[in-house]
Amino acid sequence: MKAQGYIEEMSDEGLGVLKAEKPVYVPYTAVGDFVRVHKTRRRFGRYIAEKFEVVEFSQLRQTPRCMHFGKCGGCLWQHIKYKEQLKLKQENFKKITGIATDIKGSPKLFGFRNSSNFIVTTQGIGFKEYSRPLSIVDVKECPVFSSKTWEYLRTLKEFMREENLKAWNLKRKRGDVHYLSVREGKFTGEIMISLIAHIKLNEKFTEAFRDYFHFADSLYWSFKADERDDPRGEAELIAGEPYISEKIGDVVYLIHPNTFFQANSYALPLLLKAVEGFTEGEKVLDLYSGVGTFGIWLAKRGFKVEGVEVNSFAVEMANKNAELNGVDAVFRIGKAEETAIGDYDTAVVDPPRRGLKETAELLAKSSIENIIYVSCNPKAFKLDYENHLKKAYQIEDALLIDMFPHTPHVEAVINLKVKR
Numbered sequence: 555m556k557a558q559g560y561i562e563e564m565s566d567e568g569l570g571v572l573k574a575e576k577p578v579y580v581p582y583t584a585v586g587d588f589v590r591v592h593k594t595r596r597r598f599g600r601y602i603a604e605k606f607e608v609v610e611f612s613q614l615r616q617t618p619r620c621m622h623f624g625k626c627g628g629c630l631w632q633h634i635k636y637k638e639q640l641k642l643k644q645e646n647f648k649k650i651t652g653i654a655t656d657i658k659g660s661p662k663l664f665g666f667r668n669s670s671n672f673i674v675t676t677q678g679i680g681f682k683e684y685s686r687p688l689s690i691v692d693v694k695e696c697p698v699f700s701s702k703t704w705e706y707l708r709t710l711k712e713f714m715r716e717e718n719l720k721a722w723n724l725k726r727k728r729g730d731v732h733y734l735s736v737r738e739g740k741f742t743g744e745i746m747i748s749l750i751a752h753i754k755l756n757e758k759f760t761e762a763f764r765d766y767f768h769f770a771d772s773l774y775w776s777f778k779a780d781e782r783d784d785p786r787g788e789a790e791l792i793a794g795e796p797y798i799s800e801k802i803g804d805v806v807y808l809i810h811p812n813t814f815f816q817a818n819s820y821a822l823p824l825l826l827k828a829v830e831g832f833t834e835g836e837k838v839l840d841l842y843s844g845v846g847t848f849g850i851w852l853a854k855r856g857f858k859v860e861g862v863e864v865n866s867f868a869v870e871m872a873n874k875n876a877e878l879n880g881v882d883a884v885f886r887i888g889k890a891e892e893t894a895i896g897d898y899d900t901a902v903v904d905p906p907r908r909g910l911k912e913t914a915e916l917l918a919k920s921s922i923e924n925i926i927y928v929s930c931n932p933k934a935f936k937l938d939y940e941n942h943l944k945k946a947y948q949i950e951d952a953l954l955i956d957m958f959p960h961t962p963h964v965e966a967v968i969n970l971k972v973k974r
Contacts, residue, residue: 555594555601561587561612564642566650566933568630568962569602578603581684582624584634586612597685614638619664619697626691627684629698629960636663640956643964647954650932651939657954657964658828660821666959667699668800668819669737671785672707674714674721679707679734687783688724698960700738706747710734713766717759722752724783732778733785737798737809740819744798748774748811750787764793772798774811786812802826805851805879813845813871818957825928825955825965826851832951832969833857834924835899841890841913842904846872846883848928852902853881861885862893895920902926909934914942925970930957932966939970948973 557574561583565571570583578591580603588610594601618624618632631639640657648654660666672679678692696703714721714731722729733750747770749763755775767773772794776787789811797808800815802822809815816822829848836858840849843861845868853859853876863869863885872885890905891912901922903910907930910917917925925947929935939949947970957965 556592557594558590558609559588561585561589564646564962566646566962572603576601580606581630582633583608584612584614584638586614602685621695622680622691622693625683626681626693627686628681628696630684630962632960634960636959639959643954643956643962646962647932647964647966651936651966653949653952653968655952655954657956658821658824660818660956660959661824662820663959664697665700666740666818666820667696668740668815669735669817670696670699670703672710672734672736673783673785674710674729674731674734676721676723676729679710679721690724700736702738706734706736709766710749713762716766717762719751719753727781728752732783735776735785735811737811737815739798739800739809741801742799744771744800745769746772746774746798746809746811748776748787748789750776750778750785752778755790755792760792771795776811802851805854807845807847807850807875808871808878809845810867810871813865813868815845816847816957821955821957822847825957825967828953828955828967829902829926829928830855832924832926832967833900833902837898837900839893839895839898839901839922840883840885841893841901842906843872843885844868844904846875846885848902848904849883849885850875850879850881853883854879857900859883860898862888862890864889891916895922898922900924900926902928904928905934907931907934910938910942914938918942918946923972927966927968927970929966929968930963935966935968943970946972 561570563571569579572578578601591603591606593605616635623632675690677690680691680693683689719730722732730753731751735748737746747767773792774789776789778787838857838859840861843863849859849861869885869887876883950971951969953967955965
């Protein structure tokens with residue numbers, strides 16, 4: 555399908571929308587661009603521009619910093635001025651949820667990510683192209699992650715070459731090394747390296763691995779037994795400490811290869827303070843508590859926190875974090891949707907992208923007067939609210955925090971109060 559015209563709006567997924575005979579979704583464009591689309595492909599019932607050119611550039615544009623922008627699927631909006639990015643996020647959030655609210659931008663626009671997973675393939679080492687999971691961009695830099703990106707990747711290539719390790723073949727699903735996972739403590743300077751491989755560690759690999767990545771404070775080899783394309787494996791500590799730490803304000807968090815931690819260390823204080831500002835009473839229930847990111851922060855401010863998390867290892871980490879920070883917080887293993895909700899003043903919920911689902915109905919039937927819903931998926935929040943929470947709660951306030959500059963994603967903190 556061929557088409558041309560002005561980009562009139564941005565889709566929820568961050569693509570420019572060209573309103574032709576049928577809408578055409580054009581990546582890496584901005585409202586006001588005049589584009590000529592030469593080739594499209596169907597994906598999930600929509601026409602996505604595959605070959606196109608921007609004939610006239612929008613005034614909303616800026617020069618992207620990354621040399622890989624336009625191919626790498628990591629940053630769709632690096633070409634859009636940051637103030638305009640924030641406006642777009644507000645507009646998209648309001649369009650989906652009906653909530654008009656303020657947004658706080660990230661204090662840093664580059665070098666803010668504290669973790670990155672580089673896929674190691676026969677095509678190169680780096681990231682997948684936008685909507686093309688079998689096409690890999692062989693990266694030399696990643697400005698949103700770290701100034702040390704090339705050092706990490708060069709070291710990996712040298713190690714693999716010396717040990718004759720083969721990169722993963724995405725089509726044939728075979729190879730030795732699949733991912734390199736790197737985590738940085740932005741405020742502590744600590745570095746964690748984890749190699750996700752399909753071969754088990756031996757003494758020869760161990761010695762060379764330690765030598766090449768001598769700069770890591772924590773070094774892991776993660777054996778991956780399955781062929782799934784994700785950076786997960788059975789982590790084995792090779793050298794250094796089992797955890798690295800990150801310091802956010804007056805709270806120290808321990809980080810392990812197999813636990814989730816918010817990716818933007820610089821914007822995380824804004825998110826934590828937003829949750830704190832909506833918290834009421836003394837007793838807090840922290841559902842989907844993970845490693846205690848919200849719970850530990852609130853406990854440090856005098857709230858009595860009980861957390862529930864289905865991942866047993868995350869619970870272990872959360873309790874370690876509570877002990878490390880000397881706070882009144884206890885975390886236990888359990889499914890959020892099966893939690894017996896007792897006498898709490900505030901519930902903090904930070905569900906996965908799919909939303910609360912059954913847990914929303916559980917909360918609607920509870921006696922908790924104050925709920926703080928942290929959401930990275932406004933569509934899931936809307937479904938939870940319209941189908942369940944709306945029966946007992948009304949939206950009192952909300953705030954958006956930009957944890958993900960140069961992408962269409964945004965983190966929302968929504969305060970719900972019980973209806974009187």
